[in-house]
Amino acid sequence: MQSLTNRSKMVSDKKMTFLEKLYLPAIFGGMIITAKHLFRKNNTIKYPEEQRVFAPVYRGQHVLKRDEQGRENCTACGLCAVACPAEAITMVANERKKGEEHLYREEKYAEVYEINMLRCIFCGLCEEACPKEAIFLTDRIVKTDDNRPDFVYGKDRLVEDVNNRIDVSRRQLTGKRKEK
Numbered sequence: 001m002q003s004l005t006n007r008s009k010m011v012s013d014k015k016m017t018f019l020e021k022l023y024l025p026a027i028f029g030g031m032i033i034t035a036k037h038l039f040r041k042n043n044t045i046k047y048p049e050e051q052r053v054f055a056p057v058y059r060g061q062h063v064l065k066r067d068e069q070g071r072e073n074c075t076a077c078g079l080c081a082v083a084c085p086a087e088a089i090t091m092v093a094n095e096r097k098k099g100e101e102h103l104y105r106e107e108k109y110a111e112v113y114e115i116n117m118l119r120c121i122f123c124g125l126c127e128e129a130c131p132k133e134a135i136f137l138t139d140r141i142v143k144t145d146d147n148r149p150d151f152v153y154g155k156d157r158l159v160e161d162v163n164n165r166i167d168v169s170r171r172q173l174t175g176k177r178k179e180k
């Protein structure tokens with residue numbers, strides 16, 4: 001059969017010479033290759049001490065944003081969940097009660113909002129679907145874990161801390177597709 005590439009090699013079944021049976025030339029050849037690699041520039045970095053600069057459009061862990069007054073932007077409309085190709089988002093909506101106006105921006109809010117980070121493919125479609133500028137992907141890395149349920153992130157890990165806001169201005173400028 002004709003080969004599709006020129007990478008195939010003919011295998012010879014000729015008897016090995018005495019020198020080849022000693023394997024020493026092959027071992028020394030291997031050691032020379034290893035030694036050459038010692039002086040090459042490393043492609044790896046020592047994470048987490050060293051970190052690479054992310055591209056402006058990098059999509060990492062999500063954040064649920066608050067407005068200027070600290071109220072949650074999300075109105076539990078469900079559009080992000082519908083847009084999500086991985087079915088990673090689930091939520092339970094509730095109605096805002098009297099006296100909760102300082103907590104939630106609109107009459108409806110997400111009582112439960114969860115993203116399964118093991119399902120998520122970080123495509124950013126949830127961000128694009130959101131009409132309330134409530135969800136953004138950030139340059140934060142989802143932490144590793146050895147317990148599958150811990151990858152389901154709830155509001156405790158998604159909603160930004162009111163005193164420690166997450167800047168998504170770069171994401172708003174570069175990450176989202178704008179109407180032309």
Ligand code: SF4
Nearest residue numbers: 084120121123124126
């Ligand atoms: S980034 Fe994509 S896969 Fe992940 S939750 Fe959003 S829409 Fe779903």
Ligand code: SF4
Nearest residue numbers: 074075077078080130
């Ligand atoms: S994050 Fe946005 S799209 Fe998703 S439920 Fe909240 S308001 Fe709707």
